[in-house]
Amino acid sequence: MEELGTIQVLVNGEKLSLPDGATVQSAIDTAEAPYKIGASVGILKKSESVRSESVREYRVKTTKGELRLEIIDHLSASARRWMEDFRQYEGISLRWGSKDATAFGPFSESLKPERNLTKLDKYDVAFSAGGYNPSNFHLLFSLAEHSADYGAPEDGPFAKVVGGKKLLTSFERSDRILEIEPVIEWQESAKHLVTDDTNTILEDGDGLFTFIMVELALESPEGAEFFFGLIKDGFFEVDYESSSFISDTSLKGEICSFENFEARKDGAVWVRTAGYGTGKVFISRDERTASVVHSVIGHIQQGIELIHMAGKGHSIFVKTDPAPINILGMGFKEAEKHLEGLGVELVREGYKEDDANIVKLNPSSTIDILLAKKVIATGAPDSLVIRVELYDELAPKSVDFFRHAVGLTFRPIGTLPVMMIYEDTYLFKAAKSAEKYKEILPENVLVDKTKAFEIGITNQAAKRMGIVGVKTEDDDLFGPTGEKFSSTNIIGKILEPEKFKALTEKDTMYVLESNKEEIE
Known part of the structure; x- marks a missing residue:
């Protein structure tokens, strides 16, 4: 009997009992749910009448983590058997494993084993009967494309692993399946609420979703870095939605290599790599065919419900698997420990030396580093790594140009080679010619005088558009790049002037952006 004065809710799929009047914030705190201040959360109201008649996906929770299975053919005997009684497979342990497959069991089944080769693709799921004995069935996960006689039913594989794939090669004999839950699909008419107000009161039966987990595709190392750049503040900002997808256009115009040609299933994350809208990132709400201009970079492993609820203007908190390897700007010892x-x-x-700052990585992508299990890190003396403050509010477009040009869009540390030094003027030219695809219209231009150590960039009113400059003394006549005031946008300031003044024309300045908390 349910305790009086409590409500039952689901927080990111986990069951939780809370007192009447509980808020979103109290649910987040109690469940220790992933959440970031400012994020939009989804609240799905209990409404049995809008559930889909058939379940396509299941969460399989194991001692190593969560797998996500998608049913291939609902009409097959194996699929029907699974859907009728999937909970009977809870508690079964890993029985055996090979380079081709791993299996949990045993258990009894009413299905008929066949003495035939079964063709399996990588990540297929099938029933298999050891010795063709119906009392010795196992749940088999394929690790590679192969054919073998597993005593499987005639219909072969009935599902595919679409989430948590990396777990399949990590299972040990002590591992077991803890719980299996259907992923309920809700029609768009289902009553739901998306809000960033954590004081919102929850009701009995509510489902609360606070984040999405994106499993990045190993085939898309550059795409993963592009996605890390998009969500470096932790959020996927929905600025467009349709019945088929939501999108974040923050990096529109940025080039991302095409790497992964595959069908875009519900929950697929992809980036446009050519044509109009290059750099836009999408998350699918339905099934879409593969495209030669859309590279799939990952899949939603958890929180697909939030994708279907979110709309334009919502900020979705994102976690990724793997998490980005952020060691640029670190010292060697700190990075080695990490x-x-x-x-x-x-x-x-x-x-x-130990006092170096890491300024370059080879390989440069998180996925390639993890696959190689080795990274060559280039260090630079601390004297060349200089903190800056950028004026996002005063010159947002110019600052965006600067970040793109020096590499701060995708990395925590940027590169800015010294071009020329004369008298009190230091000029820089970024290696990346962002002016070829980004404008620098007059913005936050100088009015009275140039202040020492403020960073200026020549706008398109002058020929040398894109040149970055800093003066070490105040100047009443010319801007930091030597241009007249109207041709100079002020985008920030140097926070370590003594380091800056020690630069020579042979040096490269490594730009480390300071956040507001550090400055204050």
């Missing part, structure tokens, strides 16, 4: 936990070896290059 990478040790990931099983990655760090090789020092360039300036190798």
Whole structure:
């Protein structure tokens, strides 16, 4: 009997009892749910009448983590058997594993084993009967494309692993299946609420969704880095929605390599790599065919419900698997400690002393580093790594140009080679010619005088558009780049002037952006 004065809710799929009057915030705190201030959360109201008649996906919770299965053919005997009694497979343990497959069991089944080869693709799921004995059935997960006689029913595989794929090669004999839950699909008419107000009161039966987990595709290392750049503040900002997808156009115009040609299933994350809208990132709400201009970079592993509820203007908190390896700007010792936990070896290059700052990685992408289990990190003396404050509110478009040009859009540290130094003027030219695809219209232009150590960029009113400059003394006549005031946009300031004044024309300045908390 339910305790008086409590409500039952689901928080990111986990059952939770809360007192009457509980808020979104209290549910987040009690469940220790992933959440970031400012994020939009989804609240799905209990409404049995709008559930889909057939369930397409199931969450399989194991001692190692969560798998997500998608039914291939609802009409097959194996699929029907699974849907009728999937809970009977809870509690079964890993029985055996090979390079081709891993299996949990045993259990009894009414299905008929066949003495035939079964063709399996990678990540297929099928029933298999050891010795063709109906009392010795197992749940088999395929690790590679192959054919073998597993005593499987005639219909072969009935499902596919679409989430948590990396777990399949990590299972040990002590691992078991803990719980299996259907992923209920809700029609758009289902009553729901999306809000960033964590004081919202929850009701009995509500489902609360606070984040999405994106499992990044190993086939898309560059796409993963592009996605990390998009969500570096933690959010997927929905600025367009349709019945088929939601999108974030923050990086529209940025180039991302095409890497992964595959069908875009519900929950697929992809980026447009060519044509109009290049750089836009989408998350699918339905099934779409593969496209030569849309590279799939990942899939929603958890929180697909939030994707279907969110609309234009909502900010979705995102976590990724794997998480980005953010060691640029770190010292070698700190980075080595961080990478040790990931099983990655760090090789020092360039300036190798302990007081160095890491300014470059090879390979440069998180996925490639994890696959190689090794990274060559180039260090630079601390004297060349200079903190800056950028004026986002005063010159948002110019600051956006600067970040793109020096590499701060996708990395925490940017590169800005010294072009020329004369008298009190330091000029820089970024290696990336962002002016080829981004405008620098006059914005936050100088009025009275140039202040020492403010960062200026020449706008398109002058020929040398895109040149970055800093003066070490105030100047009443010319801007930081030597241009007249009307041709100069002020985008920020140097926070470490003594380091800056020590730069020479042979140097490259490594730009480390300081956040508001550090400045204050």
